[in-house]
Amino acid sequence: PYYAGKSNKKIIALPHNLESLVPFQKSVLSGKASPQDFLSEIKILKKCHAVFTISREETLFLSLFGVNASYLPYYPTQDVERFLLSIRKCREVKSCTKINQILMLGSAINPPTEIGMKDRLHFFKQNNFQDLTLRIAGYGTEVFRPIIGDTKNVQLIGELSIKQLEQELLKTDVLLICQPASSGAVTRIIEFLIAGIPVLVNSESARSYFGFDGLLIYENDEQLIGLLQEPLKTPKLPLK
Numbered sequence: 728p729y730y731a732g733k734s735n736k737k738i739i740a741l742p743h744n745l746e747s748l749v750p751f752q753k754s755v756l757s758g759k760a761s762p763q764d765f766l767s768e769i770k771i772l773k774k775c776h777a778v779f780t781i782s783r784e785e786t787l788f789l790s791l792f793g794v795n796a797s798y799l800p801y802y803p804t805q806d807v808e809r810f811l812l813s814i815r816k817c818r819e820v821k822s823c824t825k826i827n828q829i830l831m832l833g834s835a836i837n838p839p840t841e842i843g844m845k846d847r848l849h850f851f852k853q854n855n856f857q858d859l860t861l862r863i864a865g866y867g868t869e870v871f872r873p874i875i876g877d878t879k880n881v882q883l884i885g886e887l888s889i890k891q892l893e894q895e896l897l898k899t900d901v902l903l904i905c906q907p908a909s910s911g912a913v914t915r916i917i918e919f920l921i922a923g924i925p926v927l928v929n930s931e932s933a934r935s936y937f938g939f940d941g942l943l944i945y946e947n948d949e950q951l952i953g954l955l956q957e958p959l960k961t962p963k964l965p966l967k
Contacts, residue, residue, distance in 0.1 A: 728774035740775040744911025745785060751838040769794065782912040783935045800935065801914045802967050808921065814896045815923035818961065825958055828860050830899035832915065835867035843905035848874050850948060851881055859955060861903070864895060896922055901959060904928040916942065917965055925959045927951065939965060
C-alpha cells in the first residue's frame, strides 16, 4: 500500500484475518511473534481506502483503530454451494437423529486448529464414550496418531479427496470444532450449515456466527457432554 499510495492508486484490502493476532504466528516480514507486530498491521490497513473483513468482530475492532473497515461475511462460491446443497438433499432423511458419528475436520498445520483438535482428542480419550465415534480428517492430521494410540472410538482418516469428503459429510451426524481465541472467522461453519450438518463449536470459535440455526455452542466440557447426548435437527439453510 505504501508504493501504491505514492502513485495515487486506491487500495482495497480483504484480509481473511488479522495475521498478527493468530496465536503462535510469526510475521513473514518482521519475524516477530504474535501479537508483537499488531500495530504494524494496523498501520498498513490504515493506508487502505477500504478494508473488508469476514469477521464481524474484526470490523468493529479495526474501526476503533481508525481503519475504514466494513463487514463482508464469507459465503462459498457457486460451485462449492452446489456441492454443499447436494449433500443437504441427500441428508434429508436425517431430520432428527441421535449423535453416533462425529467429524473433526481441519488443517493441522494451522496452529489454532492443531491446538483445538489436540484438546478435543484428549477430551475423548479421558471420557471414553462407548456409543460415539470421532473421525479426524484434514491436512497434516497424521501428527495426532501418537495421541490417538489404541483409542477405539477415535479414527484417524487423514487428508480426504473430494469423493471421500462427500462420503464423510453424508455419514457424519455433527461437525465438532474447537479453537483457542484467534482472529478471522471459521468459514467451515457456514459451509456445514449449508450442507445441513449441525455444528458443535466452542464459544471462541463461534465468532461472527452467534444465533445461526444448527450452531450448538459449548462453554466447557460439561456442556459438550450434555450436547452430545441430545438429538439433532437439520439446520435451516443460512441466508447469503
